Amino acid sequence: MQVLESLVTELPDLRVVSRDDAEYAVRRKIYNSAVNKKPLAIVIPKSADEVASTIKFARRNGVDISVCAGGHDLFGRALVEDAIVIDIRLLDDVQVDKNAGTAKIGGGVLSLKLSKTLAEHGCITPCPNIASVGYIGYVMTGGYGQMAHKFGLGVDHLLSASIVDANGDIVEADGRVMKGIRGAAGNFGVVVETTIKIYPFARMLAGVIIFESNDYRTSMSNVQTGMEKLAAEDDLPPELDLQPFYSVMPFGKVYGGMFMWAGPDIDRGQKYLDKVLSFHPNVLCTVAPASMMESLERNAPYVPESSYMNSRAVNVKKITPKIYDTFVRACETMPQDPAAMLTWHEVRPCSPSFHPATSLPSVFNTREPHYVIEILANASAEENYEAVSRWGLALQEELLREASEEILDASWLASTPSEEITSLEKFYGAGNARFLKELKKARDPDGVFKHAIPKI
């Protein structure tokens, strides 16, 4: 308590929300409702200077800090018991330089504000597909999305950054720190501003298709075979993505796909949409021209604002018939909760992220074509949490067993619990693991950012 009094006295202009404040419960709310950690206080800086003063204060007083932006970490790791949480969401300025193909953005910007401002300037960039996810948290953990084939993963869009370092100084990240930030999240500082790559077009084709799913094995098989034939005939264009999913709708379990044509040639995209729709009858198709912001708004009804979650991801080189069989079995056993979902992202060989000339120096190690199988073991009601958790963990175990020859060493950082990253070498590769350990020792020897993801 004495620390809290000192914080308020020493930094009178900083907004501090403590456990006694009525606002505390609202400020502490994150996406994963199953996490119930109680920080000492949540501070809401208005500037990089206030972030710097908070870090200096925490160091002087031996208090832990953590950083929270969108609060969408799948394990709620932004909330740390008895720590000072730096809620960085007020640092959300977006300045667009369309001619340079870049935007300067604040460290707390969320997907919605970024995509909205870019749309106003007739531009686009890969973003999280949900409006309330923090952009920096997304990009630092890889940044998956439907534009990855065309523009690369989010991580390859982070050009430069200003950070508040472990001494509480505002500095421009040098090349080594940038490499570490791209894939090892906030281990080297609080990112207060970055410059990112953007692209000069505003509208694409995007939306959701729900296929007729009376027999979801046949629905999936027809769509999958159709996509494989299309790829064989026509090398799928990088603008095209169909992200399949199984989920629970009010009328039962369904197989569907999020469709995206990430390019300005809408007529060409429409031709691919028609082909996809010809693979199997559908009961709903919301695909239409959209800015990135409108696409986020179109996704919103399918994702709850928060849920009790214990999700996992498995990275595989390819999806084999055995894995498809596992998906069908998993759909049969998926608990009847609208928040539960099984989905898989693909990143094809054409992605700029797999080509040294177009990817940036980083410790992000999954630099080969792959799929991320996302087991969204989410429950909209607390009483379903145990059941979805059991379902998710059983599916992860089955995939690791049945598809062992396809599994990549690294899973997706955002969806891997910290305690399951038992070897940085396995996760990042031996060279990157050594690099990260040396950098951490040099730039954060006292562990000011010890609650960042992953633990180094």
Ligand SMILES: Cc1cc2nc3c(=O)[nH]c(=O)nc-3n(C[C@H](O)[C@H](O)[C@H](O)COP(=O)(O)OP(=O)(O)OC[C@H]3O[C@@H](n4cnc5c(N)ncnc54)[C@H](O)[C@@H]3O)c2cc1C
């Ligand atoms: C509903 C939902 C949809 C998602 N969609 C996608 C998607 O489409 N693609 C994808 O790749 N991922 C997606 N994710 C995962 C998400 O991108 C990551 O979990 C990301 O880290 C969340 O960032 P956040 O700011 O929202 O979360 P927070 O919980 O606020 O932050 C997570 C961690 O990131 C670090 N951090 C965040 N901002 C900063 C900063 N400015 N400086 C230093 N450290 C910082 C901190 O260590 C913090 O603990 C999704 C997650 C959810 C729950």
